[in-house]
Amino acid sequence: MKKYLEILKKVNLFKGIEESNLLSLMSCLSGKLMHYEKNQTVFMSGETINSFGIVLSGQVQIVQEDYYGNRSILANIGVGNLFAESFACAQIEMLPVSVIATTESELLFIDCRKIANPCATACSFHSQLIQNLLHITAMKNISLTQKIEFISKRTTREKLIAYLSAEAQKAGSNCFCIPFSRQELADYLSVDRSAMSAELSKLRNEGILKYKKNNFELL
Amino acid sequence: MKKYLEILKKVNLFKGIEESNLLSLMSCLSGKLMHYEKNQTVFMSGETINSFGIVLSGQVQIVQEDYYGNRSILANIGVGNLFAESFACAQIEMLPVSVIATTESELLFIDCRKIANPCATACSFHSQLIQNLLHITAMKNISLTQKIEFISKRTTREKLIAYLSAEAQKAGSNCFCIPFSRQELADYLSVDRSAMSAELSKLRNEGILKYKKNNFELL
DNA sequence: ATAAGTCTGTTGGAAATCCAACAAAAAGAG
């Protein structure tokens, strides 16, 4: 565990917790360190989990399979990131997705119930940990809700305006940069890239916005 | 507060907590009971909040206003339900939405930070409360993620199949009931109702599924 | 049973998206 201290320090979940406390925290939470080979299954869809994972090295993939057996990749989780924390916290009986190690990986598992319940020694960092976990899931919640607001618009134009409007609001200015390339933005908004590019040009010609690369301005 | 005990008992957040403990829990959390008139603003977009709300009587609306001033209603929150808990837990500096009372209402406010931090008396129901709050946000997370999977499909047909496939999986059978009317399903999937009805007929004619009212069967 | 109202299915034309292919611009490598 000690060799991964540098990574643990940077994990959101442990933000605000002294480095010197991390190792004792791990034993208090009885975190389990596990090794996985490439293509090995970490969680199998259908099983019940109480622990979520943190990637300490390598990468895992969240995979879903529908009724007809079509597999789709929902996310790639890299070093320092959590996975399956929502399923574990929600105490879902049947995991609706599988988790696969895409490379040889070192994963840390923590039982959700240990976080919610105060430990015997009532360690001081425990409440920080709870706050962090709540913060992480709440933030995710907000960004998911926002994404739904964008992609539930019916036309590409409306999706773009909703998204750019939100970015402007976030930046507190009608001038702002977006963190996506055109292709990434199209994927995020669930539209065709070329059609989106065309719509952006149209909006510019109509004098509704200006842009240059990732720099946008609403007018 | 006492007159709302019957409602508090049914609030998800307090699940598993003895009725006899609810009132002392309220004082431990320093829950604040407030009265609002119809159309009164509960939270104003832009402000910082640390507390979330629970509707004890009446109804509130979550309202968003975009860059051009177009207002849209994101949700109606009725008796027994929480609102703004994600924003409060995520410690967002600027609330991106407003909350308005749509009728005369009685609202209970609870400070998020009080939940995460163990109280002085270390009351036993505190860890239950934390678990409940985590459970609520995690569940919301899962259903939002699932909804995104559906509506990010490009065609009505794909959206339908993704949704029905997930319902079948949830039911553990290829035969299941859906909790939506046609119009509600269309709204949920962000498509036109009549086009969706047409697509359903098409799928039935192609022998991909059967349905009668809200009873569906995948073939 | 009748009537009114709601929900669901059907259809055709208008509008928007998707797709593929290509052109232009920008970024990166040698």
Place this chain on the structure above:
DNA sequence: CTCTTTTTGTTGGATTTCCAACAGACTTAT
């Protein structure tokens, strides 16, 4: 700087959705 690769913008035809209007089925109230 030149060449290569990647990203972005443009266009036209095929596909899909949207919209409006209507008909039939089902529900509810009287």
